Amino acid sequence: MRLSLLFLVCCCTVMRILPQCATAAKARHFRWEVSNMFWSPDCEEKVLIGINGQFPGPTIRAKAGDTIVVELKNGLHTEGVVIHWHGIRQIGTPWADGTASISQCAINPEETFTYRFVVDKPGTYFYHGHYGMQRAAGLYGSLIVDVADGEEEPFKYDGELNLLLSDWYHESIYTQMVGLSSKPFRWIGEPQSLLINGRGQFNCSLAAAHTPGAKQCAVAGGGNRHCAPVILPVLPNKTYRLRVASTTSLASLNLAVGNHKLTVVEADGNYVDPFLVDDIDIYSGDSYSVLLTTNQNPSANYWISVGVRGRQPKTSPALAILNYRPNRASNLPPSPPPPTPAWDDFARSKSFTHRILGLAGNTPPPPAKSDRRIELLNTQNRMDGHIKWSINNVSMVLPSTPYLGSLKMGLKSAMPPSSESPSDTFGRGYDVTRPPANPNTTAGGNLYVIAHNATVDVVLQNANALARNVSEVHPWHLHGHDFWVLGYGEGMFDEKLASAAFNLRNPPLRNTAVIFPYGWTAIRFVADNPGVWAFHCHIEPHLHMGMGVIFAEAVDRVGELPKAAVSCGATATALMAGNGGGHV
């Protein structure tokens, strides 16, 4: 089988004549230009970051095994840019992970950087900016990988619908970033709108008939095309795959479809043991596929409702219309939109999350034991009048010279202070149920050096924030890897009790895992992908406030870096200095 695939690839490359070539993995080329543009995602005009004049950016659709080539031109005027391919492991191409300060130099204005990487695994992915808070400025889009030709999904469906969920603020990210860095601190607050495929409605509701006091939004015609409601056409008595991903800046979401049940079949590009639910929770950085059968009264349309969970919601749900054809899309559903579960019903949230398990016969089991355990205490702290998030009492700052280059070249002076040897654990005396006794924190690189092929457990330990009786939800996302989620627990992680209860039989493989308030989450991964990988809370302002760590993995085994990935800062200077004859 491998030989024959190789044969086909050779055919395509060398001869380009055999009809079978159409079925082999191929390179998919894209030319993108990122730029600021006027857009009205929720009918209020703002400036956002688009790609090729579109928001959200173009959807990439590929087949497993394909090579994606994106020539990304930065058309911003004074800002650098990078794009992270969320969920793609970048095996052998860590310089294409698209993380500023970590995997590459930010692309300067008017420069072009070529991302070239293999999408090795089918699934529902997305991409987004990973510099400052540019994701929250609208720099994102969908990346969907189908199974390779000749392969089959472990479930059947008749059609497919794609929903990329996000939240939207009317303040610019510049203002947001200044506020988060200011003394006194200014929180960004709750988003003004939720968006489905980049569209939302502010100050009106599509379901005004069911929403006391709300103004009816235009359903079609007359409206601004940027914020026209999302219509999802379906035929009765079919089964659809809904691909759902969340790239929110802050909000944890819940998605429900009026009158319809959903069967969860995929999470973060990995198949899961199917289970039936009324709605799904989806945290920033998550993606899911759910199957929906159009078995309801075909004379009506139905609401798709996306609301906020996990924080007291101040944002109206986003609505889309599941349009049973041949009904007109403008026939609004007669029933009220399905209500979002109570924001603080964490028992319900946990129940959903705990049901996500690996698909037997498909999900590889984790190694039985780990070589190292890294415990990461998540706390909210103060530093010199600022408010920060810290990991083991160090708030992450990123270097101006990206790690992948500086580590490969051994430029230790390019690292942030105290980057080396952060602690693998934290004092067990810490009381996670109360605000920190000593709220002061420091800044550092939080750079963990991981041995090649080590099996690593990470315990993410949540705690009380600065205010009493507050502990927040944090979805942590790992770059360069999927991980098994071994278990979730309440309160302080207890090594003996917890380890004994780890699920080593059918844990799900994911790239994002949530920690619930006052709880812990344990994950396991194998450090088999040389590179430098971010591991961080996917909430944009939390990352900006320092909530992350870096895993440097066998950097000596990383291949030659593209020059453009290191042509900045200390790596550029060092390489230029190495040029004996070439004083400028």
Added chain:
Amino acid sequence: MRLSLLFLVCCCTVMRILPQCATAAKARHFRWEVSNMFWSPDCEEKVLIGINGQFPGPTIRAKAGDTIVVELKNGLHTEGVVIHWHGIRQIGTPWADGTASISQCAINPEETFTYRFVVDKPGTYFYHGHYGMQRAAGLYGSLIVDVADGEEEPFKYDGELNLLLSDWYHESIYTQMVGLSSKPFRWIGEPQSLLINGRGQFNCSLAAAHTPGAKQCAVAGGGNRHCAPVILPVLPNKTYRLRVASTTSLASLNLAVGNHKLTVVEADGNYVDPFLVDDIDIYSGDSYSVLLTTNQNPSANYWISVGVRGRQPKTSPALAILNYRPNRASNLPPSPPPPTPAWDDFARSKSFTHRILGLAGNTPPPPAKSDRRIELLNTQNRMDGHIKWSINNVSMVLPSTPYLGSLKMGLKSAMPPSSESPSDTFGRGYDVTRPPANPNTTAGGNLYVIAHNATVDVVLQNANALARNVSEVHPWHLHGHDFWVLGYGEGMFDEKLASAAFNLRNPPLRNTAVIFPYGWTAIRFVADNPGVWAFHCHIEPHLHMGMGVIFAEAVDRVGELPKAAVSCGATATALMAGNGGGHV
């Protein structure tokens, strides 16, 4: 004299013991961090770019011959930054001119670049951002150079007052830049406020008693310190030197002091033949010193009023208070503020400008003849649905790799299209009194290569814009040089008539010269400063729309460039490639 100065410098450097050392030229060190911050320049809170938490940035005060050393850290989150030292010729240090895409790589976030240059000539200068439209975001401050110890100004005064003038928009520069680049084009409009030393008042007037319908602004106390009125304390019967500079984004200004006459003594860091006026016009990029004698009724205070000229004004004048001590500053002047002359009284404007002449015995005369004449036709054009300003029908675009490095290394591929050999003239058939017959333009580098030590005349030819009966004012600023202003004229430049009338006897030396509507201005300079120098309209949106050219002057004679100035783009890649043994 020169020997003794050298002796003193040596003393200071080597021995640091002689008391005379205090009087010699010295290095003045500054550590600055640029960052976004909340500020209320006109009492409305916005985000602007400040330095060390201040807006405007810190004033640099030095003596002629001093070396200024500014370690500039970029504390912006995703934007590059540079600072241009406006009026400083950077003799021998062209990499310190602070022009992105021209003299250096923009400083990346968290990086520090050290500007080191000599302020060789006393005068009133300022500094400002020169990347995108960052100047308009508030990145500016004053740079004042006193005469060297033992030297004297050619006029006397008892005290000094400094007024840095600017205009202020409530829309962010990001929104402004998107609008200017959009199809359809969106003009930025007139500024919301004028600022004196970074302070203005929006939606109220300090002189409400004299301004029908206006609300009285708070004069002291209770107000926001960011927008507290500027109070200039003086004693009666003294002579003050007012230093006035304009770093406006758009507005041409006029400054008057109620009841007081002004004697103009300096323009752009060069002494001028003193002349008495009621008020001064000041265009963006200009600086002046005027003497004011406090010979009026000492029991009153007086208004300083700054209003808009040259464009139909929609912005209220900025007011400051000349506070005759011991009167209280809060005693508002009893008279109405001096009115700004009619915006379109260009005869009056020209009369003022034409009176600015070199100071006999001080201003060196220009070479009698030039080696080359470059004629630059200024037109407003269309390009692919965009609106642009063009020079000889090419709208300037800047390269991602700065010219100073790419020219020194011979990297022609790093230049914009058609950078080489732009035209030294334009067709005499062009009708400057009408909109362009063919409004279409193209983009290019507008890179003029100038021979070392050539004497160059430049004729700036104004024309009608796209709309009928519109021709605008454009203040052109030259980097790296002062130039003599040889003459101004109306309509199409006529070589024979004009050359014969050139003032070669006492033309003023300046770094900024205005072209009036439908007119021309002729300047002369000696290309004796190897480097790459921008020459452009100082109106920020006009430059953004392409209104400029580049003079590359004997780049082969430029000394070794600091690595940080070339560690981006094609220069970084080329230098890294030259590093035979050092694959990353």
